[in-house]
Amino acid sequence: MLTQNPNEAIRPDFTTQEHKDARQKLFDEGFNADQAARSLSALWTLTNNADKEHWALKQRRRHEAERREEEEEEEHRQLIKDEQEAARLEDRKKNKNKYVPLVRGKVPSDPTIIPAQYALRKMKAGDYCELHYFTNKGLEDAKVSNLLAEPDALVMLPAADGLHSWVPAAAVKDPKSAPIVKDENLSWEDFNEAAPRMIASM
Template identity: 65%
Template sequence: MEDPNLAVRPDFASQEHEASRRQLVEEGLSNENAARTLAALWTLANNAEKDRWALRQRRMIEARQREEDEEEERQQQRKEEEETARLEERKKNKTKYAPIMKSGDYCELHYFTNRGLEDAKLSNLIAEPEAMVMLPAADGLHSWIPAAAVKDPKAAPVVKDENLSWEEFNEAAPRMITMMKLYDWPDDRTDMHIQFWSALQTHRWRHSPDQLKQRALLLYQSQQR
């Protein structure tokens, strides 16, 4: 529908509208009065169209505003859900590393290796006596046994930093940096670790074919940090 506010009233005195005027003239009006009557009727109809147009526009604006408000509400809800999930994940991470991540304390890298994280997962399972754990058997197959029957991984020896492989070091270092920030370690301590470990990665011995030199870097790392 076109906007009736843009419509232009026809010239009902013109030859084009002679037939319309004739009908009114036959009813007793003069040709001039017939033209004015047609113009008045057109204006009344146009005003009614303007009112309907305005009502339609208001409803469209209100509907669009409702949609925008609903979308804004959905986005806000998503943000709140994402923030809740982020805080929950942060809480889980803090709980996982709480015993070993006191701000500024020395912490073995072992806890942040894949092996150390698996120990932590198993420890969580053992906290639930009815849980079942799949372990490899001597014949190479796997079997399910009660988690309570599994040896407490805390009793397993922690691998010292100097005995880690470079692969394990690369697993652990980025995770530990993340946890340092999460547990509000002093910035200078965190930055020191980042710079120190970055220097080790770029040292010429890091990719030396001599394994003793590579091991020497890990030993140096364990002694200096």
């Protein structure tokens, strides 16, 4: 079996002492020194050419085997990929909520405006609604109203001295019964506060 590339082999010099025994066999057959050396060279060339053909065939077979192996590996990788994709699609079908894209919204920078429910109901119904409910005073009244979970509840309100005190809910005015400032009596400051808030709530 060839282990070295015969294309890289160098033809020996058959006139040297190293090949004396080979030449002697040809001398015994009646060859002279020159004929013996040329005959040995020709024989080596024929053998080397045959080795080159065998080597080329061996390389073609090796390359073909490597190509088939690579194709099989690629088919195996593709099969695994297809199985993983099928499993992913099946999981996506079973767990749709798991793959819902996450929407990253901006954190609101504007303060939240929560007017009285009474005012919102009037606007929703298309009734006239006073701007008072969207002034600072109206929003404060609405805030107190929203804190009332039940009539007997207590509400903590700031006192005149800056401290907070608990006040019975019954003592807190309902925004509906609180005095309403008519639109024509609003100050320009209150109007400029309320108008944009009402528009934003529409």
